[in-house]
Amino acid sequence: MTDDASSGPETGRSRRRFLSTAAAAGSVATAGCTGSLLGTSKSNEIEPEEPSQPREGTPGEFYTLVERNDIPVESLRWDGSDLVLRYRSSATTESDSRTEIEIITTV
Numbered sequence: 001m002t003d004d005a006s007s008g009p010e011t012g013r014s015r016r017r018f019l020s021t022a023a024a025a026g027s028v029a030t031a032g033c034t035g036s037l038l039g040t041s042k043s044n045e046i047e048p049e050e051p052s053q054p055r056e057g058t059p060g061e062f063y064t065l066v067e068r069n070d071i072p073v074e075s076l077r078w079d080g081s082d083l084v085l086r087y088r089s090s091a092t093t094e095s096d097s098r099t100e101i102e103i104i105t106t107v
Contacts, residue, residue: 044078059083065107071100 048067049060063076066087074086085104091097 046076046078046083048073062107066104069103069107071103 046059046063048063049058051061051064055061059076059078062083063073066085067073070090072088074088076083076085078084087100087104089097089100091100
């Protein structure tokens with residue numbers, strides 16, 4: 001009869017320790033991802049930045065230039081490969097709305 005330590009009670013505790021450590025590491029690794037899955041992550045938010053000369057065309061510059069045209073930006077963020085702009089409209093007519101959209105697309 002041989003004494004096989006790998007099948008004893010220590011192995012069960014070692015296996016449990018390994019699994020609990022792996023689960024904890026997995027939780028830590030995905031902690032930052034859950035916010036974006038739930039739509040609460042701010043990592044995709046774009047902040048305004050001063051336009052450079054010549055213009056680089058960055059989203060931050062776009063944010064600033066839209067606001068300089070008297071269109072208040074509520075948020076600018078990446079949604080996958082789309083750039084999503086939310087702004088406060090002061091348009092009271094369809095023509096005013098069209099003008100705001102033209103300003104945004106021109107910027």
